[in-house]
Amino acid sequence: xxxxxxxxxxxxxxxxxxxxxxxxxxxxxxxxxxxxxxxxxxxxxxxxxxxxxxxxxxxxxxxxxxxxxxxxxxxxxxxxxxxxxxxxxxxxxxxxxxxxxxxxxxxxxxxxxxxxxxxxxxxxxxxxxxxxxxxxxxxxxxxxxxxxxxxxxxxxxxxxxxxxxxxxxxxxxxxxxxxxxxxxxxxxxxxxxxxxxxxxxxxxxxxxxxxxxxxxxxxxxxxxxxxxxxxxxxxxxxxxxxxxxxxxxxxxxxxxxxxxxxxxxxxxxxxxxxxxx
Numbered sequence: 001x002x003x004x005x006x007x008x009x010x011x012x013x014x015x016x017x018x019x020x021x022x023x024x025x026x027x028x029x030x031x032x033x034x035x036x037x038x039x040x041x042x043x044x045x046x047x048x049x050x051x052x053x054x055x056x057x058x059x060x061x062x063x064x065x066x067x068x069x070x071x072x073x074x075x076x077x078x079x080x081x082x083x084x085x086x087x088x089x090x091x092x093x094x095x096x097x098x099x100x101x102x103x104x105x106x107x108x109x110x111x112x113x114x115x116x117x118x119x120x121x122x123x124x125x126x127x128x129x130x131x132x133x134x135x136x137x138x139x140x141x142x143x144x145x146x147x148x149x150x151x152x153x154x155x156x157x158x159x160x161x162x163x164x165x166x167x168x169x170x171x172x173x174x175x176x177x178x179x180x181x182x183x184x185x186x187x188x189x190x191x192x193x194x195x196x197x198x199x200x201x202x203x204x205x206x207x208x209x210x211x212x213x214x215x216x217x218x219x220x221x222x223x224x225x226x227x228x229x230x231x232x233x234x235x236x237x238x239x240x241x242x243x244x245x246x247x248x249x250x251x252x253x254x255x256x257x258x259x260x261x262x263x264x265x266x267x268x269x270x271x272x273x274x275x276x277x
Contacts, residue, residue: 017045018111018137020178021052028052030171030191031109031135040098040131042091042110042120045069047077049111050084059083061098061105063091092120096127104129111137114185118142118158125161126209132194135171140186143170147190150260157216157256160264164200164208166192199261200268207275208268215256215264223259223267224252236274244270 018024027049033039035057044050044062046069053060060083064070070088078084087094108131112120117138124134138146141154146162147170148154162168171189176182200208214230215223227233227241236244245252248266250259259267 016111016114016179016181016183018048018174018178019180020174021048023174023178024049024052026172027109027111027135027137027189028056030189031107032133033058033107037106039107039109040095040105042095042108042136043112044073045111046072049109050078053109054078054081054083057083058107059085061085061087061102063087063089063094063098063110065090092116092123095120096123099127099129105131107131107133107135109135114139114183121146122158122161125164125166130165130194134166134192135189136192137174137187137189140173140188143188143190151258155257157212160212160261162192163261165195165198167195168192200265204265204268204272207272208264211264211268211271215259219255219257221255222253223250223256226256232271236271240274244274247273 031039031053033053033056037058039053039058039060041050041053041060041062044064045066047062050060050062050073062073062084064073064086065088067088070086073084074086078086087098108124117136121136121138142158144154145156145158146168148156148159169191171191174187174189176184176186179187210231214232215226217226217230221229224241224245227245228238233241242252244267247270248263250263250267
């Protein structure tokens with residue numbers, strides 16, 4: 001089809017088609033859709049996963065950056081499909097706009113380009129829109145970071161961000177031969193299931209997000225030095241940083257990756273209280 005249409009894979013878009021139908025079916029199963037649900041797919045390519053989703057009789061909105069693929073999707077593959085809608089352009093820009101204008105879908109999925117996958121997921125997790133289930137194909141190392149447990153080598157700011165409102169889990173891994181062209185990295189599928197209650201209360205959420213950015217800004221620095229060097233230090237000064245660390249019963253010489261959920265929340269709560277004075 002690419003040859004017939006005079007198209008080719010674009011390296012800058014990080015395009016890798018998922019050829020294996022068995023793998024695509026496992027992704028649809030993990031997404032756990034029901035008839036009539038609103039589902040969004042990011043990066044459909046020429047519609048291999050899209051076809052399986054539409055077979056579930058969902059209302060599907062697809063976000064595609066490649067205008068050649070958009071032409072195939074709109075004018076050939078799904079031209080007569082009433083449950084299919086295409087939004088063309090960069091999903092980093094079009095997805096936030098669609099969330100504001102349309103509202104939150106029931107499900108979001110995608111075989112994400114490796115060069116922007118992490119950024120796009122971070123934007124979703126930082127937003128106020130929370131679909132019940134999200135399923136993404138990503139680099140294996142990124143999925144490991146999202147699903148990491150406290151104290152592990154992969155524990156990071158992305159772990160905390162991913163686990164703030166969701167319980168993410170590794171569904172399965174995919175070998176490179178399942179893609180065209182085969183990527184040079186290993187891939188995994190991650191499933192985000194919305195928690196009944198967020199780990200982070202709304203009252204301390206702004207402080208938590210600020211802490212997340214600052215404490216991991218330079219991993220070799222202690223939590224105290226990272227706070228002093230960033231926005232927190234400029235807001236509350238050296239005395240304030242020492243005060244919130246003491247109130248949280250935290251050793252200022254620790255590094256961010258040594259902290260557990262309880263300690264991050266305690267520090268965020270202390271900062272939120274200090275700023276409210």
